[in-house]
Amino acid sequence: MKFFIDTANLDQIRQAHDLGILDGVTTNPSLMAKEGVTGHDNIMKHYVDICNIVDGDVSAEVIATDFENIIKEAESLAALHKNIVVKVPMITEGVKAIKHLTYKNIKTNCTLVFSAGQAILAAKAGATYVSPFIGRIDDVSYDGVSLIEQIVYIYNLHGFETEVLAASIRHSNHIIKCAEAGADVVTCPLDPILKLLNHPLTDIGLEKFLADYKKGNQG
Numbered sequence: 001m002k003f004f005i006d007t008a009n010l011d012q013i014r015q016a017h018d019l020g021i022l023d024g025v026t027t028n029p030s031l032m033a034k035e036g037v038t039g040h041d042n043i044m045k046h047y048v049d050i051c052n053i054v055d056g057d058v059s060a061e062v063i064a065t066d067f068e069n070i071i072k073e074a075e076s077l078a079a080l081h082k083n084i085v086v087k088v089p090m091i092t093e094g095v096k097a098i099k100h101l102t103y104k105n106i107k108t109n110c111t112l113v114f115s116a117g118q119a120i121l122a123a124k125a126g127a128t129y130v131s132p133f134i135g136r137i138d139d140v141s142y143d144g145v146s147l148i149e150q151i152v153y154i155y156n157l158h159g160f161e162t163e164v165l166a167a168s169i170r171h172s173n174h175i176i177k178c179a180e181a182g183a184d185v186v187t188c189p190l191d192p193i194l195k196l197l198n199h200p201l202t203d204i205g206l207e208k209f210l211a212d213y214k215k216g217n218q219g
Contacts, residue, residue: 001179004057004187006167008035008046012190013053019193024056026109026131026167026187028087029063044080051081059109059129061087070097078106085128087111090118095125102126109165119151123160129185134178135168144168145177152182172196 002023005016008031016022027050032038037046047060058081062073070093074086078101085107088094098108102125109129110122114137122130132151134144151164166178169188172195178186 001183002056002185003193004059004165004185005193006031006169006187006189008032008037008050010035010049010053013050016190016193017053021193022054022056023185024058024083024085024187025050025054026059026087026165028061044076047077047080047084051083054083056083057085057107057128058083059085059087059111061111062089065089065091065093067093067096067100070094071100074101074106074108075104085109087131088127090114090122095121098122098125098127102128110162111167114147116147116150116154119162119164120154123155123158123162127162129163129165131165131167131187133168134166134174135170137168138170145174145181148178148181148183156182 003021004024004026006026008027051058060077062070064070087109090112101108107128110127111131113132119130132147137144163184165185166183167187172192175186
């Protein structure tokens with residue numbers, strides 16, 4: 001399973017990269033704005049800055065919702081760097097655009113997916129990734145991880161090559177459950193990834209090892 005970090009913060013991207021587990025990045029205009037990156041030229045430059053840190057796919061989102069402008073934005077984004085994957089919303093015009101972009105060998109990430117039916121359409125259109133938002137599904141009292149399981153099962157059954165990218169990850173257990181469910185990728189902020197490192201028995205064990213070492217080397 002690949003680990004993507006969901007942020008536009010360059011320091012956090014570098015930190016995840018230095019940890020040695022980073023496979024890619026997902027971001028969007030909201031995350032850009034959170035980092036104070038506004039204006040078309042600045043956003044485009046920021047995407048390139050991210051691509052220069054990460055040797056992996058970097059999802060960059062279109063703003064348009066009509067076919068012609070989705071294509072125009074997508075081609076502009078894809079031209080920025082070979083690592084760019086274009087995020088396209090799960091809407092009628094988006095599915096049409098994904099099919100067109102797939103034909104032109106531009107990688108796509110179908111975003112805002114909340115059902116298996118939507119995931120099937122994305123795969124049929126040739127999306128590189130499909131992004132079910134499991135945290136938002138949990139928020140409305142459904143089970144987001146179960147959706148991951150369902151999509152993985154359907155894709156395996158029919159031989160779809162689209163990768164299942166679990167998004168809207170809220171905590172470390174989401175990551176583990178998505179791994180169990182067969183997700184190809186998880187994307188989340190840095191904090192849930194770092195919390196995978198933590199366990200009280202690890203801390204206790206390390207403290208004891210160091211204490212024993214110190215005793216054995218006194219004098």
